[in-house]
Amino acid sequence: MADRFCTLEWAYRVGFNSLATPLWRVSMTKVLRRNIVRFRRYRLLKRLEYSSSEGLSIYQGQRLRKLLEYGLATPRAEKEGGAHLFRAEGLLPAQILKTLPILQKEVVQKKLASLVSAKGRTRRSIEDRTSGSTGAPTIFIRDLACLDAERAAAELFYRDWLGRERREPVARIWATEADQAPTGEKVGGFFRKRISEIWLSAFNLNDADMADFFKLWQSHEPSILIGYPEAVFECAKYLRRNRIRIPHLKGIVTAGAKLFPEMRSEVERSFMAPVLERYGSRETGLVAMECLEGRRLHVVAPNVYVEILNESGAPALPGEEGSVVVTPFYSYKMPFLRYVMGDRAKWALDQACVCGRSWPVIEEIVGRAQDCFRLRDGGTVSGMLGYYIMRDCFDFSKISQFQFIQESYERVTAQIQLSMPHDEPDREFFDAIVKARDRFSQSMGPNCSIHFKFVDHIPRLSSGKHRYLMSLVD
Ligand SMILES: [Zn+2]
Structure with missing residues (x-):
C-alpha cells in the first residue's frame, strides 16, 4: 500500500x-x-x-x-x-x-x-x-x-x-x-x-x-x-x-x-x-x-x-x-x-x-480530544495531567519517554523509559513516585490507582508517532 x-x-x-x-x-x-x-x-x-x-x-x-x-x-x-x-x-x-x-x-x-x-x-x-x-x-x-x-x-x-x-x-x-x-x-x-x-x-x-x-x-x-x-x-x-x-x-x-x-x-x-x-x-x-x-x-x-x-x-x-x-x-x-x-x-x-x-x-x-483520562461518573480529566506529573515530580532530564495507559476506571499504568537505558531507577525516582501518586489521586479521586513501570522501550504507533496517553476505557 x-x-x-x-x-x-x-x-x-x-x-x-x-x-x-x-x-x-x-x-x-x-x-x-x-x-x-x-x-x-x-x-x-x-x-x-x-x-x-x-x-x-x-x-x-x-x-x-x-x-x-x-x-x-x-x-x-x-x-x-x-x-x-x-x-x-x-x-x-x-x-x-x-x-x-x-x-x-x-x-x-x-x-x-x-x-x-x-x-x-x-x-x-x-x-x-x-x-x-x-x-x-x-x-x-x-x-x-x-x-x-x-x-x-x-x-x-x-x-x-x-x-x-x-x-x-x-x-x-x-x-x-x-x-x-x-x-x-x-x-x-x-x-x-x-x-x-x-x-x-x-x-x-x-x-x-x-x-x-x-x-x-x-x-x-x-x-x-x-x-x-x-x-x-x-x-x-x-x-x-x-x-x-x-x-x-x-x-x-x-x-x-x-x-x-x-x-x-x-x-x-x-x-x-x-x-x-x-x-x-x-x-x-x-x-x-x-x-x-x-x-x-x-x-x-x-x-x-x-x-x-x-x-x-x-x-x-x-x-x-x-x-x-x-x-x-x-x-x-x-x-x-x-x-x-x-x-x-x-x-x-x-x-x-x-x-x-x-x-x-x-x-x-x-x-x-480523545487524550483524556476517563472517570466512572462520565467525567474526564485532561491528558495534560500526565505531562504535569512527569514534569513536576520527576527529573525530566533523566526520562526519555513516558506513556500513561488507562486500563480501567480504577487503574492506570505509567510506563517510563529512562534516558540512559541501562540505568536503574534510583532512590530519587522512588521518592518522586510517592509524590506523583498523591498528585494523581488529587485529580482522579481515591478509587483510581496508578502504577509506575520502568521499561526499556515504548513502542510507537504504526504512524511512527508516540502517544502520551492511551485509554482502553470506552
Ligand atoms: Zn505573528
Missing part, C-alpha cells in the same frame, strides 16, 4: 491523472500548469498576508461561496435539506456554513460516497488516506487544488517565514505509512540531480541510525529540520549526550503531535535554532503555522476557515478551550465542510501579533 501511495505522489508530480495513464501520456503541459497554479496560490497568500481583517473576511466569503456550491451538491447535503440554504436570501456564506452539521471522521470512513459532490465529479483528484494515528486510517478523496493550496502555504512558510532558499536541503525526521523510507538521502525534483533531503525514519529511533543521520547532516548542511516533536526531542538529547555540534540551522518545524515547553527548550538548546509549530492534517492540509517574530500560531486564513466550538457547539470565546473544526476552501470534489479535527484549542485573547500579519491567532493547540 505504501508503495502505491508513493507512486501516486510521484505520478501527480509528473502530471499523471491516474495510474492507468500510459507512460507516453505524461504531459509536460500538465506539469507546467500545476506549477503555475501553485505559484499563483503562493502569490495570493503573499498578497493577503498583511491585508486588513475586513479584506480577509470578504475574501474568505468568496471562497466559501464557491465551496458551498460544491458542498451542497453532495448526497449527504441533499438528504439533509441543505441545498435550499444556498438560495436563502440575505445569508452570508459563513452564516450558511454555520447552519450545516459538523462532519465527523466516522462519516468520512463509513459514508465516503455520500460526501462526493455531483458538481465536482470531473475535477482532478487522488485517493489519499490518513496515517491512522487516531484509530483506523481514513480513506478520502483529495482534490488536487487542495494539494496545490497546501504546497503554496508550505512554500510561504519555509521560504518567507523561515528564510529557506529554494536549493537548500531539508532534514526530515518523519514516518507515515504513505511516506516511509529508510534513513538516508533523497534526490529532489524530477530533473534536479541533487540531494534535497536527508531523512531519518521516526519508526524506530536508535543511536546507530541517529549517528548515520548526523554524519549525513555534516556533509549536506540542511537549513531546516522538520519532524515529530518527540522524535526531534530524542535527536536533541542524542546531540547533547554525544556533544555533537551541528552547522547553522535556520529553524526546526514540528508537526503531528503536542510540543511540550520543556521539549521545545531542550530542542532549541541542542540544535541552536528556533522551534516553530505547524498544525494541520492530511485531510485539510496546512491549517496554521507559527511566525518567527511573535512565535504565535496563525491560521492560514486564505486556505481554510477555522472554528473552535465549545461543549454546546457554540463558537468558543477567546481563551476558552474548544474543539477545532476546519473547512478547507479548495476541497471541491469531496468538500470537507466543518470537519472535526479531533483536537482541542483556544483562540488567543490578543489577536495582534508583532509580525503584523492579520491571520487569526490560535493561542494553543491543547491536544487531541
